[in-house]
Amino acid sequence: MNSRATSDRHGTSLLTVEHLSMRFGGLVAVDDISFRANDREITAIIGPNGAGKTTMFNCLTGFYKPSVGRLTLHHPRKGDYQLERMEGFHIPQQAGVARTFQNIRLFPAMSVLENLIIAQHNELMRASGYTVTGLLGLQHYKRAERKAVEFSRYWLDRMGLTARAEWEAGNLPYGDQRRLEIARAMCIKPVLLCLDEPAAGLNARESALLNELLLFIRDEHKIGMLLIEHDMSVVMGISDHIVVLDYGRKISDGTPESVRNDPAVIRAYLGEEEDADLRPEVARDIKKN
Amino acid sequence: MAVASDAVTAPRPLDPAYVLKEAGAVAAIVFALSISLVGLKTEDVPGGITVVTRFGAVAIVTVIAFFGRLGLILLREGRPFPVLVTALPFALALFALLLWDQLFAPEIGLRRFLPFGDMIINWLLAIFAAILAGRAAWTFRHEPRQQSAEKREKKMDRVAARVQRAARVVGPLLLGCAIILPFLPIADRRLLDIGILVMTYVMLGWGLNVVVGLAGLLDLGYVAFYAVGAYSYALLATHFDLGFWICLPFAGIMAAFAGILLGFPVLRLRGDYLAIVTLGFGEMVRIILLNWYDFTNGPDGISGIPRPSFFGLPFVRNPPEGTETFHSFFGLSYSPIDRIIFLYYVILLLALATNAFTLRIRKLPVSRAWEALREDETACRSLGINPRNTKLTAFAIGAMFGGFGGSFFATRQGFISPESFTFIESAIILAIVVLGGMGSQIGVVFAAILLIGLPEFFRELQQYRMLAFGATMVTIMIWRPRGLLAHREPTIHLSDEKTPTSHSR
Numbered sequence: 001m002n003s004r005a006t007s008d009r010h011g012t013s014l015l016t017v018e019h020l021s022m023r024f025g026g027l028v029a030v031d032d033i034s035f036r037a038n039d040r041e042i043t044a045i046i047g048p049n050g051a052g053k054t055t056m057f058n059c060l061t062g063f064y065k066p067s068v069g070r071l072t073l074h075h076p077r078k079g080d081y082q083l084e085r086m087e088g089f090h091i092p093q094q095a096g097v098a099r100t101f102q103n104i105r106l107f108p109a110m111s112v113l114e115n116l117i118i119a120q121h122n123e124l125m126r127a128s129g130y131t132v133t134g135l136l137g138l139q140h141y142k143r144a145e146r147k148a149v150e151f152s153r154y155w156l157d158r159m160g161l162t163a164r165a166e167w168e169a170g171n172l173p174y175g176d177q178r179r180l181e182i183a184r185a186m187c188i189k190p191v192l193l194c195l196d197e198p199a200a201g202l203n204a205r206e207s208a209l210l211n212e213l214l215l216f217i218r219d220e221h222k223i224g225m226l227l228i229e230h231d232m233s234v235v236m237g238i239s240d241h242i243v244v245l246d247y248g249r250k251i252s253d254g255t256p257e258s259v260r261n262d263p264a265v266i267r268a269y270l271g272e273e274e275d276a277d278l279r280p281e282v283a284r285d286i287k288k289n
Numbered sequence: 290m291a292v293a294s295d296a297v298t299a300p301r302p303l304d305p306a307y308v309l310k311e312a313g314a315v316a317a318i319v320f321a322l323s324i325s326l327v328g329l330k331t332e333d334v335p336g337g338i339t340v341v342t343r344f345g346a347v348a349i350v351t352v353i354a355f356f357g358r359l360g361l362i363l364l365r366e367g368r369p370f371p372v373l374v375t376a377l378p379f380a381l382a383l384f385a386l387l388l389w390d391q392l393f394a395p396e397i398g399l400r401r402f403l404p405f406g407d408m409i410i411n412w413l414l415a416i417f418a419a420i421l422a423g424r425a426a427w428t429f430r431h432e433p434r435q436q437s438a439e440k441r442e443k444k445m446d447r448v449a450a451r452v453q454r455a456a457r458v459v460g461p462l463l464l465g466c467a468i469i470l471p472f473l474p475i476a477d478r479r480l481l482d483i484g485i486l487v488m489t490y491v492m493l494g495w496g497l498n499v500v501v502g503l504a505g506l507l508d509l510g511y512v513a514f515y516a517v518g519a520y521s522y523a524l525l526a527t528h529f530d531l532g533f534w535i536c537l538p539f540a541g542i543m544a545a546f547a548g549i550l551l552g553f554p555v556l557r558l559r560g561d562y563l564a565i566v567t568l569g570f571g572e573m574v575r576i577i578l579l580n581w582y583d584f585t586n587g588p589d590g591i592s593g594i595p596r597p598s599f600f601g602l603p604f605v606r607n608p609p610e611g612t613e614t615f616h617s618f619f620g621l622s623y624s625p626i627d628r629i630i631f632l633y634y635v636i637l638l639l640a641l642a643t644n645a646f647t648l649r650i651r652k653l654p655v656s657r658a659w660e661a662l663r664e665d666e667t668a669c670r671s672l673g674i675n676p677r678n679t680k681l682t683a684f685a686i687g688a689m690f691g692g693f694g695g696s697f698f699a700t701r702q703g704f705i706s707p708e709s710f711t712f713i714e715s716a717i718i719l720a721i722v723v724l725g726g727m728g729s730q731i732g733v734v735f736a737a738i739l740l741i742g743l744p745e746f747f748r749e750l751q752q753y754r755m756l757a758f759g760a761t762m763v764t765i766m767i768w769r770p771r772g773l774l775a776h777r778e779p780t781i782h783l784s785d786e787k788t789p790t791s792h793s794r
Contacts, residue, residue, distance in 0.1 A: 061671060093673035101671075107664035110657075111779035117654075118661045119672045124654040131655045131682075135646070141653075145781070153783060165783050188672055 013074060014039040014192055014224040015060075020069035022055050029055040031248040032068075037192075037241070039076065042218055042225045044235045047245035048268065053228045054102060056245075057194050060226070061099045062088030073097065075191055093122050098190035100181045102197045102228075108170025112161055112180060115169050116152035119187035124148055155183040158216075175206045179213070186217065192224050193217065199231040207231060211238050232285055236260070244268065308362050316355035323350045349404045353414065360421050369425035376425060380418035387411055449726065449776035456731040463734065467637055471630045481629045483745045485636055485701065489694055490741045492640040494721040494733035495647055496690025501719065502728035503656060504683035505663025507564040510551070510571025511718050514544040514688035516578060516710035518695025523591040523705055524584075533597040533700050537693060544692025545685040547574075552684035556677055559666075571715055578707040590706025596628065597635060597700050604628035632701055639697060643690050644730060650686075651780055659683050660728075717741075724765045726772030735773055739765070 015037040022030040030052040037043040045053050058064045060071060060083060071083040073095045081095040091097050107115050117124070125131075127144030156162040159179045164172065169180060178198060185193055195214075199207050215238055218225060229235045235242065235256075242259040244252040246268040252259050259265055269285065328347040331338050360372045386403055403411050452459075470476055470484060493515065500508045521540040525531050551570045555563050578585045585591070596604065602615040604627055615631075616623045650656050658679045661669050666676055699705050721740055725732030744758045765773060 063667075063670070089670045089673055089675050091673075092671060099671050101668070105665050105668040105671075107661050107668065109664055109777060110660060111781075113781060113783060114657060114779055117781055118657050118669075118674070121654050121658055121661075121672065121674050125658075128653050128655070131650065131653055135649055135653070149781065149783060156783075162783070166779055184672070 012039045012076075013037065014076075015226070016070075016072045016074070017056075017060075018070040018072070020056065020059060020071065021067050022052070022059055022064060023067045028248055030059070030066075033245070033248075033250045035243050035250060035253055037224055037226060039074075039191075039224045040218060040222050041240040042214060042227055042238055044227045044229060044239035044242045045245060046229065046235055046242060047251075050247075051245040052248040053245055054196060055248075057099060057196055057226070057228065059084070060194060061097055062086060062091040073192065092188050092190070096189065096191040097194065098185035098188050098192070099194040100178075100185050100196055100198060102200065104177050104181050106169040106177055106181060106184070109168060111166050112156070112169050112172065113149070113152055113165040115180060115184050116155060116187045117148055119184045120148045120151065152187060155186055159183050159213075175202055178202065178206075178210075182213070182217075186221070190223060192226065194226045196228045197230065198227070199229055199234045202231075207234060210234065214238055230285055303366055303368070308359065311362055312355050312358040315358040316351050319354035320347065320351045323347050346405065353404070357417070357421070360425075364421075364424055364428055367428065369428040373422055373425040373429065376418050376422040380415055380422055383411065383415035383418060387415060446776050449729075449774045450778075452774055453729070453731065453776055453778065460731060464641075471633055478626060478629060481626070481633050483742055485629070485633050486745070487737050487741045488633075488636045488640050489697065490718065490721055490737045491734050492636065492643050492697075493691060493694045493718045494725065494737055495640070495643045495730065496687050496694065497718050497722050498687075498728060498730070498733060499647060499650075499659070499690070500683050500687035501722050503651075503663065504659040504680065506555075506680065506683060507560065508567045508684075508687070509564050509712075509715055509719065510567040510569070510574070511687070511691055512710045512712070512714040513551070513571040513574035514547055514691030515695040515698065515714065516574050516707070517547045517688075518544045518692030519699040519705050519710070520578065520585060520591070520695075521692065522696035522699045523594045526595050526699075527591060527593065533595065533696070537696055540696035541689040541692045544695065545689040547692075548684040548686075548688025549681050551688075552681045556680055568712070568715075571710075571712060575707050575710050578710070585707075588706060588708075590704055590708070591699075592704040594699050594703050594705065596703060597631070599631060604631060636697055636701075639693055643693070648730065655679070655682060657780060720762060724762060724772055726775035728777060729772065729774040732772060732774035736765075 013036045017036070018034050020030055020033045021028065033052075033056065035043075045056070047053055055064065059066045059069075062083065066084050069084065073081045073083055075081060075096060078094075078096075081091075083091055083095060083097070086095065092099075107118065110118070124141075124144060128141045129138075133141065153162065153165075156165055159176075159182075161172075161176060161180060161183070164176070169177065172180060178201075182193075182195070182198065198214075199210055202210060211234055214225065214227070217223065227235070227239060239256060242252075242254065242256055243250060244259060244262070244265050251264045251268055252262040254262070324347055327350060328342060328344050330341045330343055332341045356375070360376060363369070363372050383403075387408070390403070390408070404414065405411050467484070467488075471481060493511070497508065497511050500506050500511070518540040521543040522533070522536045525536045525539060526533070551567065555566050558566060579588055581587070598604070599615050602618050604615050614623075615621075615627060621627075658669070658674050659682075661672075661674065662676060662679055669676055669679075698709070702709075717740065721733055721736045724740065725734070725736035739761055740758060743761060
């Protein structure tokens with residue numbers, strides 16, 4: 001959207017994760033992970049279930065305080081942020097990190113439009129003078145509200161949800177709920193979008209639409225994305241860079257081609273020679289690929 | 290109870306054993322409950338109390354329960370005819386007897402044909418019979434009304450949506466009625482007192498609606514803020530000789546502080562845990578008021594709280610020398626009801642202010658954030674909403690209105706003690722909000738009229754009055770489990786001009 005940074009930022013790093021570890025008591029969910037995610041690229045994070053992908057997301061978006069490690073977000077306009085030191089709810093607005101959830105978390109009893117308006121809460125809060133001047137019904141707030149509605153309309157149009165703007169979000173079909181959640185995350189105008197299994201539960205056609213949407217966001221809105229996904233057609237189709245986790249450790253990092261041929265990845269997904277039993281989700285991933 | 294919900298157009302063969310078992314079970318329950326509640330009555334006699342038995346009434350109640358249940362089952366099975374021919378004559382006969390009794394006084398002696406001694410119960414019975422007959426007639430004309438719970442719920446929601454849209458007309462109409470009520474010939478002292486009481490609860494309900502209905506924080510200690518408001522006004526007024534209108538904002542601010550004080554420790558709590566802590570908070574405030582004798586005068590309460598004056602003109606018959614009163618200033622003769630009318634308008638004004646405030650704040654981001662927090666706190670955090678501040682504002686604003694209500698209560702009563710701020714008050718206010726439909730403004734009004742107004746009219750029943758309160762609650766909960774008017778309209782639309790329509794159902 002805001003393309004003040006006109007210089008080509010391809011290849012500039014947006015997020016640097018250094019020695020990230022997260023322990024819950026004796027359980028080490030994420031163990032000393034370091035990687036870089038570039039601006040205007042889709043970085044996929046894959047790995048078997050329980051590999052620590054969602055835990056890492058929760059550290060990035062402030063839901064967990066990491067036990068060890070440094071998470072630096074290089075904001076293209078505002079400079080660097082140390083995410084691990086920030087209060088959780090400041091990360092989305094100040095550092096511009098938005099996320100979606102594995103199990104969709106919309107506001108089900110509120111309308112589709114309201115879901116998008118809430119994402120612009122802090123801006124509107126300022127415009128309403130923290131409720132004080134808003135109560136007086138000043139034009140200033142009305143204008144800000146209109147602007148927020150127009151911004152939401154852009155995303156509704158993009159997602160094909162304009163006709164259903166007044167629906168209760170909980171009544172939308174599943175695929176639309178997924179898309180609405182992405183639209184809502186985009187409404188906070190992020191520089192880094194973290195998607196937790198956005199293709200889960202989508203059919204083949206919807207998956208293809210999702211690919212298109214994510215590429216559109218990357219190319220038109222010029223932001224970086226982190227993507228957790230099991231659906232290999234999505235991962236291999238659109239990601240620029242893949243990080244593979246297993247048992248909380250990073251086992252591979254590189255372009256889709258190099259990761260696909262990495263013996264460590266194959267071992268993690270297919271098991272050692274003697275270990276013939278495939279974990280069910282692994283078998284599914286392989287079949288899709 | 291387990292009747293398949295798939296509708297059948299032709300009446301199914303009835304299983305008499307099943308029908309009798311159902312009706313008999315209900316009759317047995319009613320019998321077991323009423324044998325002590327209705328069958329035994331204590332009565333004052335010279336030299337003590339004796340127990341009077343009323344087993345005749347128990348028998349009547351049991352028989353009525355049996356036939357009532359039988360009628361409902363037959364209706365459900367699509368056989369309205371026997372119900373209609375029994376219920377309709379029964380209702381008509383009962384109405385005829387009651388009207389006869391009312392019009393020609395009891396000396397004709399028809400009263401002994403009525404099933405119960407209390408006239409109001411006879412009236413209720415007649416009304417229920419009429420409803421049953423009406424439903425039977427309805428079933429005659431239409432298909433059997435077998436709907437799945439979900440379908441019924443949706444239909445009810447559509448009705449609620451229509452009522453809420455109609456509220457734009459009904460609201461001003463109700464307001465008009467409320468404004469002219471004191472000047473109507475029916476307005477006696479009793480009616481005005483009930484009006485004041487109902488409006489106090491409407492206002493408290495609107496205040497609590499912010500916390501419970503919008504922010505979804507179950508608050509069982511709302512009466513604490515009511516108490517803080519009442520004591521703030523009483524203490525300020527009696528110690529510093531300040532007037533009602535000056536103290537009112539202070540009482541609101543004090544209550545809002547109490548709300549924040551309660552809010553901080555419960556920030557991380559949700560649901561049942563939150564409810565228990567707020568319940569404890571309500572009791573703590575009451576116990577502090579009871580025991581801090583030097584400050585609050587403990588159980589003796591505070592008396593001599595100044596009454597509100599009309600721009601400095603008091604409502605008294607014999608003013609001290611050289612002061613003007615309301616009636617002397619306007620050249621009226623003194624009438625004690627003037628003060629009641631004035632109080633009526635004060636609470637009307639306060640309630641309207643509350644309503645205007647809450648309607649306005651609903652269009653603002655803070656209210657949307659409250660609702661979002663109710664829906665999903667985790668998602669709120671991921672969107673950068675500060676849950677702490679948002680919750681605290683909800684607590685503070687809800688408490689502020691409780692404080693306003695409390696100071697009005699203090700000035701109306703002229704005397705307050707911790708007795709007035711027991712848990713039952715919190716429960717009643719919460720019941721009004723929940724039964725009205727969480728988050729619904731007009732629903733609170735209807736629920737307050739039903740729950741506060743009706744029991745006042747049932748004073749004739751003495752201690753059974755609370756039974757009427759309970760019966761109203763149970764009826765609403767069965768009929769509309771989500772509250773009378775639980776329907777939510779979006780607070781913002783794509784374009785300004787567009788009339789709010791809900792496509793969602």
